[in-house]
Amino acid sequence: MPTKLHWLAAVALLPCLYAQAPPKPQPPKPAEEDLGPVIKVDVDLVNVFFSVRDKKGGYISNLAKDDLEVLEDGKPQEVKFFTRETDLPLTIGLLVDVSGSQGALIEEERSASYKFLAQVLRKKDEAFIISFGVDSELLQDFTNSPGLLRQGLAGLRLNAGVSGMSPTGSPLPGSGRGTVLYEAVWLAAKDKLRSEVGRKALIVITDGNDVGSRVKIEKAIEEAHRSDAIIYSVMFEDPRYTSMAFGGSSGEGPMRRMAEETGGRVFRVSRKERLEDIYNMIQQEMRSQYALGYVATNQSKDGTFRKVEIRSKNKDQKVQVRKGYYAPDEGDLKKPSKR
Structure with a gap:
């Protein structure tokens, strides 16, 4: 699995005194190299x-x-x-639900996601891909390579495992992990976006039902705030599974909360609006920001x-x-x- 290592170099300047040697003449300074525009971060x-x-x-x-x-x-x-x-870099984290409730939707998620990333990313932009079910998996680290993104999306696969579901598909009270939605958002914001600069967005494709995350939704939202990430929530449900496993309940409430708290929006895939249509709307919004x-x-x-x-x-x-x-x-x- 590709990994992007962020190295921090600590340089210590040690004063050296040469009392007996006269100072050496300094050579003329070379012309400064034009490195292009520099982003200066003011903490205030x-x-x-x-x-x-x-x-x-x-x-x-x-x-x-x-x-x-x-x-x-x-x-x-x-x-x-x-x-x-704004010409600031754009970093997108694509988080895709591959839990048991999404099994029939993965192929459409894969196809539409590739088209979106291929269209929206420019030369200085980057994206990463995380899937989540009973646990989270980094399928592709930061890149703007269409080939690597396609390869990462090819890794989308059902991740149901021991989901804590009863034989009828209902979540068992107090049972194990099933869909670590909040945990995936928290990890993506904290571990991947916190130290990035420029515009940052998390696009979360899910039915919105969290089962087994070790962090609460409040902590996921807090970490998104600390990383300055906008969350776009995309509700994508298999109605057959939702009605069986969750009694017809929808996870739209928590997804709307995450989106609105961070300045994003919540979308719902339907017969009128396909996933590809929603991706086009997100792209339009990101290109229309002030x-x-x-x-x-x-x-x-x-x-x-x-x-x-x-x-x-x-x-x-x-x-x-x-x-x-x-x-x-x-x-x-x-x-x-x-x-």
Whole structure:
């Protein structure tokens, strides 16, 4: 299985004193090499990605900075930069449910996912693929290679194992792991996206039912906030299985919560909207985002959650944005960018 290793180099500068030797003349400095644009990360700058839609659901593409109001914990903030066309890298984590309830859907998930990733990824963008059932598996680490992505998607396979289901298909109370949905989101955000820069999104294809995760949904959402990841929840259900195993209940509530908390949306595959159609909508949204940054008036490094609200002065327009972010702790260390 491919692995991407992130190496951290610690360089210690040791002063050396040569009291008896005169200083050597310094050679002329070579001309600086043009390395292209550099992304400078300011720990005091709060960066927010968001989209704006009209009453009919269409994306608004001509907003200016003065059309918006930004508040943190209810207090107005001064916007330092604002742009619609952002050239920041895009990192996508594709999380696919391969538990017992999804067995009949895997082939469609594989085909539509490949088309989506092949279309949306540009040269500097990357994606990774995780499947989850009774456990989580990294099928493909960070790449923008269509061949490697296809190979990773080829690894999608039923992962039911010992799911804690009764012979009728119903989950047994207090039984083992069955669909570690929240755990997969938590791991993807924490282990894969936390140290990435630029725009980050998790696309989660599932029926929304979690059985056996060792982390709660709150921790999964918290980790998505800490990694600045937007979650797009794609409800894809086999109605025959859902009605049998879960009594007709839907996992849409938790999936909607994860999406709305992080500034994403929830979609549902149906006869009118296929998985491929939903992927096209997600792609359109990611290419229609705005980005803004502000220096928070609250400069405390206390690690608390700060609520963020962006309002359009046009009441007919709806802003889709994450609910907030976690301020850094005083003891946090800056981590070098990997891009």
